Amino acid sequence: MVPRPDFRASDQTVLKPPSDQTLRFKEDGTFQITVFEDLHFAEDAEKDKKTQGVMSYILDKENPDFVVINGDLVSGEWTHKADSSRFIHEVVSPLVDGGYRWGSTYGNHDSEINLNPKEDMFKAEHEYSNSLTQSRVSGDRAGITNYYLPVYPHSETNTESSAPALLLWFFDSKGGHYYKPEGEGGPSVKRPSWIDKSVVDWFTKTNAKLSKKHGKPIPSLAFYHIPAHAMLEYQQVKGIDPHLTPGVDGERVNPQGTGDWSYEGQDLDFMHALLRTEGLIAGFSGHDHLNDWCFKWDGSLVDQDLTGNGINMCYGRHTGYGGYGDLTRGGRQILLHEGNLKEDTETWIRLEDGSAQAHVTLNTTYGQDSYLALASDVGNIGAQTETSLLPFSWIWVPIMMLWRWKM
Template structure:
């Protein structure tokens, strides 16, 4: 199968929606509600592309049987498949708690014509499958989507706290960003937020709310990730998931740090039934970030 390309529509921006923290696998009732809410949002937005930004499945609910995760992933994707909508995903901390490794999960959709999910091991000791999706216009790259895995627990050799974009990933990402045309917009998606989200909330104007009891569920130590990305003015946004009760965003330097509010019915929250998603328009004529 040849390379699958994301392409700008001829007469409008590319519309993508971020769906996060669906947490399939916790029971038929919540899975059915997840199907319904995906259908509702896709019908409402009519996106060109859907990004699932982690915790698609609650792996800790696995019954231990072989094939459990693949069965649940097919449930996650049945809506976009029925609606003929292209998609890609990254994994969250709960996705890798069942019967498959990250590498095995990332390969499950490689023969699906709608899937743009890619594999690529960046380290011999940690199978993190970060990847880049160029967006084309008339055969030329006009923008980039970057998908980064933030692991489960620990950062920079510190075993406590949540995961992060590790130093070897940052080195790889910097090399990629240096190779890009600096006039082309870059949109980055992760699962676990960074420490800068909390700093931004406390010190800069933000839109939205922080309702997570623990604030921001980030690593215990600061990764080099955001500082490195900030060197590149064409990186317009970093979008995360993970914290089910947070839905804020703001401008940190020249890069937007934003949450995609929890979409699914599995797991806890969000409060007051505020299930949602984030919609972004990528414009080929002028770099911009609209949400």
Template sequence: MLGPLKRVTNQLATMSRSSASKQAGGRDMNTPSVTYLWMKREQRRQWLSSSLFCLICSLVAMFATLAFLFVFSSVLLCKADLYLAEDGMFHIAVFSDLHYGENESTFGIPADKNSAALMRQVLSQEQPDFVILNGDLITGENTFAFNSTGYVDQIVAPLVQGGYSWASTYGNHDSKYNLSREALYAEEKKYANAYTQHGPAGTDGVTNYVLPVFPLDTTASNQKPVALLWFFDSRGGSEYQSLPANVDNIDNYVSNGTVSWYRSAQADLQSKYGTLPSLAFVHIPTLAFVDLQAQTFPLVSGPNYPGLNADVPLAQQGYSNTGSEAIPFMQALLDTPGLHSIYSGHDHGDSWCGRWPNSTLPGYGVGGGSSQNRPFLCFCKHSGYGGYGVWNRGVRQIRMSFDQSGSMIVDTWVRMQAGTVVTAVSLNETYGGDTYSTEDGQ
């Protein structure tokens, strides 16, 4: 009985191998090892196909994610333009010489709290359209490397909480052994509200840039601005981690490279838009401020030029008595059509405004020309509780308005922390002849 069964089994096995051979395209599959290898190759082919498909899907997903992140980051990094308010005006609050981080082991922390309280109070009372931090944000020589840029977060906290946008210039105390301008800028740019920009190659310092202000009804990207806001880095201070520590070794004036950029950028904008009214912000004043203070004394702080005049003589850009290092910058400012006024801090005891003097004497800087073509010079008010001086703190306000012809009118005043408004003036063609209250808040 076993013989026929064996034959039947052998026949079935032969038929099975024959069928498998036909399915394999006629390959010789008579041995178990060949069958095993063929099955492994089929499995590997299927695995490779599946893996390749998964890889392609992963790459597509990765590129889609990168594209999303690029678009998202672009939205965050690209600033909207500045526009006039609904009333057709543009109101700027200028906080100067905040000096956060000064003597943090003693009076520094309470001083910074007082500065923050002043910022919140003035912002609440004035509700400006834009804020400018005009230099010496931090007393860098009193900070440590691990916490120096962290003071930026404290400085801008009232602005972020109030939804205000801002732009900065940097001062001589913003570059010290434990604080660099580059690090300060990097920290500031973490905030979407910060319009501060880094100057292009060829400029010196960091904060050399221009911001256009557009009409409220602007619908196209090529709409003509109504005004320009220029920002300049007057530098000063000491190099980061340079020994001996905190010994000033950076030139304290707007460099010739920056002047070249400014002349070129101003010419390009004029070629594109024609003459536009503009304001300029720079921390350390030029010698023209010294000239004006000397030539109008004792009229500065009087009824024609109201404001505090306690730093006499004031400190200016450059090292020599004549301030000759800053002459190229001063000449570039005077050569700028439409430049209305220049705003500086640095000298905590001054807060007056005047017209650029008609200085022609040796050692008196740059002047001449029609008085109507020379810009106004204004000191900001010492705003922070750090920094030298015991004068009451306040914040300069600037309101730009425009008539139907596009001409700009500028009114300015100082809002004191006590809530009072002092030295409210109109910087127009009759300024210097008009009389105002001499109340300066002191």
């Protein structure tokens, strides 16, 4: 287990980061984020060591300004009540060792009858001063990790009155099962696997207040573990073109509200809020271990009576050796340029073998610009050059779904 530092955060619902942890663009006007998805610690000690190795390698290779752990930090069904929190110390060990700041969202495997996300995970994260993870919306239906972090211009020192250059929004899409305290019997109770309306209302109101305070909408990114339904609609209706939306397309999208639930538009409020958020550049999700593509939700795609307005939606890359899938592990990189966030936001996948792939620019013409298709799919699925892997996914997905929801 990783030794714990001297820092101890206060025990409160909303934990604010220390003042010296203010996020800023660098002097050259850039800000880089590394996203780790689906780490799935706790399944096997050797797998956990390999996952730590992937994280450390990518951090050393990219040297980002901030790290996002975007859900499924652990496989809660493999933990025990007595030691659940210790796995968080293993999760963040590469970040602590490298001195990196991070923020987390929690995923569907981060809440189980043996694992209490608020007590075992949230508190454990805040034993480290570099954790900027917060909880700003109360209530069991809201989940835990709903908050935002501002990123300021490099030269700005008075953050009390100045406008951020960028906002990072984090959402808890929940899922899994509710924790059962020691000695409490009865069957496990499933948690809804979508972002609750109370969180959507908080997001909409808070963003409006920030826009009013600073006299303009603030450019932003959103992070949530389970993808929105628009990604499934795009995959089924448009298809993943390896030249226009390069990346691995190895399984059917499993959006918010699916799995143990019958999809009935549970994430409609959330998608509507995303579309109404002026300045939102992109949303990033994980959950589906065999996908790592991006798409632009423009006016050509209508989902649940909602017409896209040009926001981008991206998968990360399966980072952990826990969980299903045999793709080469890696992490999504996001490079932002303060001078032109809307047109110059770059993103790519850095793999543990040192290579980088699917480097695209999320500008207004993304989805129309042509890129080189992946030379191969670097895992055990097979080649992806001129065609999508989607046909394969209809065979593979039932196997994956059985693994995911049988716990």
